[in-house]
Amino acid sequence: MVKIVLDAFGGDNAPHEIVKGGVLALQKFKDIKIIFAGDEDKIKEILAESEYPFDRVEIIDAKEVIENNEIPTVAFKAKPNSSLVRAFDELRTNDEAIGFVGAGSTGAVLTAGFLKIGRLTGISRPALCPILPTVNNKHVAIIDCGANMDAKPINLLHFAIMGSAYLSTVYGVKSPRVALLNVGVEEYKGNELSKETYELLSKQPRINFVGNMEARELLSGNYEVVVADGFNGNVLLKGTEGAVVNILKMIKGEIKKKNIRKVGAVFMKGAFKALKKKMNYEESGGAVLIGCKKIVLKSHGNSTAKNICASIEQVLDMHQSKLIEKISQEIEKG
Amino acid sequence: MVKIVLDAFGGDNAPHEIVKGGVLALQKFKDIKIIFAGDEDKIKEILAESEYPFDRVEIIDAKEVIENNEIPTVAFKAKPNSSLVRAFDELRTNDEAIGFVGAGSTGAVLTAGFLKIGRLTGISRPALCPILPTVNNKHVAIIDCGANMDAKPINLLHFAIMGSAYLSTVYGVKSPRVALLNVGVEEYKGNELSKETYELLSKQPRINFVGNMEARELLSGNYEVVVADGFNGNVLLKGTEGAVVNILKMIKGEIKKKNIRKVGAVFMKGAFKALKKKMNYEESGGAVLIGCKKIVLKSHGNSTAKNICASIEQVLDMHQSKLIEKISQEIEKG
Numbered sequence: 001m002v003k004i005v006l007d008a009f010g011g012d013n014a015p016h017e018i019v020k021g022g023v024l025a026l027q028k029f030k031d032i033k034i035i036f037a038g039d040e041d042k043i044k045e046i047l048a049e050s051e052y053p054f055d056r057v058e059i060i061d062a063k064e065v066i067e068n069n070e071i072p073t074v075a076f077k078a079k080p081n082s083s084l085v086r087a088f089d090e091l092r093t094n095d096e097a098i099g100f101v102g103a104g105s106t107g108a109v110l111t112a113g114f115l116k117i118g119r120l121t122g123i124s125r126p127a128l129c130p131i132l133p134t135v136n137n138k139h140v141a142i143i144d145c146g147a148n149m150d151a152k153p154i155n156l157l158h159f160a161i162m163g164s165a166y167l168s169t170v171y172g173v174k175s176p177r178v179a180l181l182n183v184g185v186e187e188y189k190g191n192e193l194s195k196e197t198y199e200l201l202s203k204q205p206r207i208n209f210v211g212n213m214e215a216r217e218l219l220s221g222n223y224e225v226v227v228a229d230g231f232n233g234n235v236l237l238k239g240t241e242g243a244v245v246n247i248l249k250m251i252k253g254e255i256k257k258k259n260i261r262k263v264g265a266v267f268m269k270g271a272f273k274a275l276k277k278k279m280n281y282e283e284s285g286g287a288v289l290i291g292c293k294k295i296v297l298k299s300h301g302n303s304t305a306k307n308i309c310a311s312i313e314q315v316l317d318m319h320q321s322k323l324i325e326k327i328s329q330e331i332e333k334g
Numbered sequence: 335m336v337k338i339v340l341d342a343f344g345g346d347n348a349p350h351e352i353v354k355g356g357v358l359a360l361q362k363f364k365d366i367k368i369i370f371a372g373d374e375d376k377i378k379e380i381l382a383e384s385e386y387p388f389d390r391v392e393i394i395d396a397k398e399v400i401e402n403n404e405i406p407t408v409a410f411k412a413k414p415n416s417s418l419v420r421a422f423d424e425l426r427t428n429d430e431a432i433g434f435v436g437a438g439s440t441g442a443v444l445t446a447g448f449l450k451i452g453r454l455t456g457i458s459r460p461a462l463c464p465i466l467p468t469v470n471n472k473h474v475a476i477i478d479c480g481a482n483m484d485a486k487p488i489n490l491l492h493f494a495i496m497g498s499a500y501l502s503t504v505y506g507v508k509s510p511r512v513a514l515l516n517v518g519v520e521e522y523k524g525n526e527l528s529k530e531t532y533e534l535l536s537k538q539p540r541i542n543f544v545g546n547m548e549a550r551e552l553l554s555g556n557y558e559v560v561v562a563d564g565f566n567g568n569v570l571l572k573g574t575e576g577a578v579v580n581i582l583k584m585i586k587g588e589i590k591k592k593n594i595r596k597v598g599a600v601f602m603k604g605a606f607k608a609l610k611k612k613m614n615y616e617e618s619g620g621a622v623l624i625g626c627k628k629i630v631l632k633s634h635g636n637s638t639a640k641n642i643c644a645s646i647e648q649v650l651d652m653h654q655s656k657l658i659e660k661i662s663q664e665i666e667k668g
């Protein structure tokens with residue numbers, strides 16, 4: 001029996017969808033316990049709406065909530081009894097707790113992961129790593145997507161090692177192809193960081209480094225792990241998200257212009273639905289903060305119960321595939 | 335009568351499409367001359383395929399070609415008689431020549447712009463600035479998209495001023511909304527560069543700085559000028575391009591799965607066509623290298639004659655709207 005800690009009050013749809021997501025997971029997985037952190041009365045109210053195994057539920061009463069616009073370190077001090085802080089305190093001190101799931105402020109989740117859970121020995125910087133679907137129905141990871149703003153080449157080397165371990169361990173990809181995000185494929189291209197990182201990655205026998213990748217290749221299916229500093233990775237992830245959302249809006253706009261197109265759109269409804277599901281990568285969980293001593297999972301801010309349940313499943317997958325142990329081994333090999 | 339210099343041997347479809355593009359422009363605009371740089375015999379051969387005003391054509395015989403994978407500064411020394419080097423030499427020395435259009439190596443065009451044409455007085459760094467269509471049928475400029483790999487806050491301030499001048503002068507946008515590309519909208523977010531730049535832009539009364547922008551907002555229509563260093567801007571531009579291309583591929587894949595969807599797609603053909611045209615921003619020309627003493631325009635590598643003609647029109651627009659003079663005035667105001 002493992003325990004997973006949930007920040008019940010993080011996210012646009014908190015606490016309702018978060019608590020419901022926990023219940024879904026409890027129903028799906030019989031060998032887990034969920035520890036909800038947040039206002040106990042409200043959590044109990046939501047729990048009472050459904051059947052749930054009360055012997056596998058714990059609640060940490062925490063009345064405060066950290067908002068999206070707060071500076072994490074300041075908020076931690078000002079709100080020691082916030083759902084997020086208390087959840088991370090529990091994760092740190094409870095040996096049975098294997099991981100955290102939360103949909104609140106990304107900055108706060110990352111900062112808590114760094115400060116309260118801490119880095120794995122040998123890892124210079126943990127990194128945020130979401131997974132996206134590619135055109136050939138495979139997956140691609142971007143690491144880092146926002147945890148490290150001013151990164152150094154050694155950090156990016158660790159991102160490459162962790163990303164490889166993630167894809168091979170959890171997704172079963174043999175020898176994941178690792179690429180460095182850059183402005184061109186040529187070795188001499190890029191900024192100081194990318195040039196130095198290229199050299200470092202080229203020398204590393206433990207990863208399958210295939211060279212530089214231009215941003216337009218992200219969804220091509222030619223790479224499994226894309227290494228970037230947190231700023232660029234964030235731009236790539238959000239730029240891709242935004243383009244997808246807006247291109248679908250533009251298609252909608254074009255459809256509305258003519259009746260014949262509207263008819264066509266009805267016939268094609270299934271295609272758009274399938275695509276939306278595919279691109280909604282939150283459906284398959286959240287982005288993991290890799291490199292901490294325990295599993296820290298950041299779900300999308302607008303997570304529904306389904307998303308939270310998927311995130312909990314993701315934590316279980318990572319736990320069962322021994323991702324953290326695998327990363328430690330790789331780093332020890334040097 | 336103004337003259338525009340064309341690198342007839344730059345681009346995937348050179349020299350044929352480039353020369354044809356020049357002819358198209360000569361037919362469309364009666365008050366311009368085109369100077370083609372490249373292998374004279376081949377250029378004459380292609381010119382002979384159509385009717386063209388031979389009194390408005392000049393040819394600079396240049397037998398060498400700079401390839402995409404060459405390091406620009408090395409290539410300039412090794413190939414002084416390349417079409418690109420000779421084109422820029424002509425632009426520099428010929429007072430009647432107002433601008434350059436080329437679809438060859440981006441790095442070579444940028445480097446030639448820097449070294450052979452030079453910066454406008456007061457501009458710390460020229461920047462590459464493409465224009466994209468937004469969901470509300472307006473335009474957004476990304477500046478810089480690849481000319482400056484390791485930029486400083488003062489460079490980004492100049493990008494903001496130049497981008498504003500471009501949108502107001504050439505596109506007629508009153509008081510363009512300038513945003514700084516960042517990982518979040520909050521003032522305290524980002525890397526060292528973005529934090530310092532935020533402060534600098536906030537203090538600048540001459541631009542309409544509206545704050546930070548997340549990458550997903552690029553096509554939203556809420557901003558006209560997005561300021562970034564060349565690395566980040568490149569990731570944003572190419573990430574957006576790639577997402578659009580791949581999302582259309584994914585839709586195609588979903589359509590193929592069922593016959594009813596195929597029927598729907600036939601009815602919707604017009605919508606996809608309109609969208610493709612809209613997103614193919616090359617149709618409306620290329621990306622301008624702003625901040626040089628003359629107009630330097632980089633057309634997309636796969637430019638057709640139509641694209642080249644559009645790029646030439648873009649050069650004329652910039653010339654007629656006195657973009658360079660306007661930038662100089664803004665910078666002088668300090």
